[in-house]
Amino acid sequence: SNVISRHLDGVTEGAKAVTVWAGVLVLTLIGLLLQPAELDFMATAATHTWLLLIGVALAIGSMTYAVQYGLARVPANQAIVIFLFELVVASIAAYYLSAERMDLQEWIGAAMIITASLFSGHMEDDQTKEKPHV
Template structure:
């Protein structure tokens, strides 16, 4: 068994790996969209792939966790919406703005941890909320208008961040459930939600009549990459405090910003950069919240 320092290094490396791939994943989804594969259909297929390829390996783990099925179902729905809304937002909006709204998640993590895990809001928590909310207001502010998301993509990104925070808190609550069982739950959650979406928009499956081998190979490759990312995230979250994981996930912003610079014509203005700095600072503050809470717990 690896030593504790090595386990921690592997856990942090796993989260960086996942964040890097997610910072690039918007591009193949846009390629698929250009090939006629809509966001709901591509999400369905790319999450069915790891569910079918790897899901059967964790049947016993899921059975062992059946006493906590309600929380597993909540994790599936929260993580399912996180991933589906994220993909749809990336297809419809600007990459970096979508990510900035998504990374308001420390604010929601503070709230959910307070009500679901009964964690007290310390000074760092208030700083996280104020900075994250202030960054959003700066980024979204327009003269004469309410500082709210201005498009469907931005609302999707905001809701994905809320669901991401919820899934992280639920994952922390499911301590003792294996990473494999949680990974299958995440894949199944996306598949269930996308099946509902396809029932409402069956035309998204029309691409199957004309799809070439290149499209199917891209779908398969994205699905396998998502499978590896889900394992990496669950492995990392089981060994790294959730608030510290949020900080590590910020590397996704850097990767996505660089990728969007070279792969698209998207650029941010000064106002967006100021809001981004505030949101990133909020996430950095959130990395110290877990330590504060552990210190409080030791003195109880």
């Protein structure tokens, strides 16, 4: 969706963000249909739990809009930094929220992503320096 959003010049950031949220909603509803027991906590959830969930929802919604806003205003080789930062945040959250550990396969994948982004930025710099063919 982020790649496609870069090519939708006539669409506002708000519309792009709403599209992302709609996609998340559809996937969430499908997941809940497959695992309805995941909603059992709602009957016993305390007020502070609901406030935390609302806060997280507002933060995620704000970040989605901010990413769409930023993507529309920076070159692709700079936009990759946003996506790399998302991976860092997701990794840290997985570590602290669910005690996830990175095995060798994940470290190799992370190295491949970082290497590809470095090559991408280097290749784009070379293309912009190249003189036009006459």
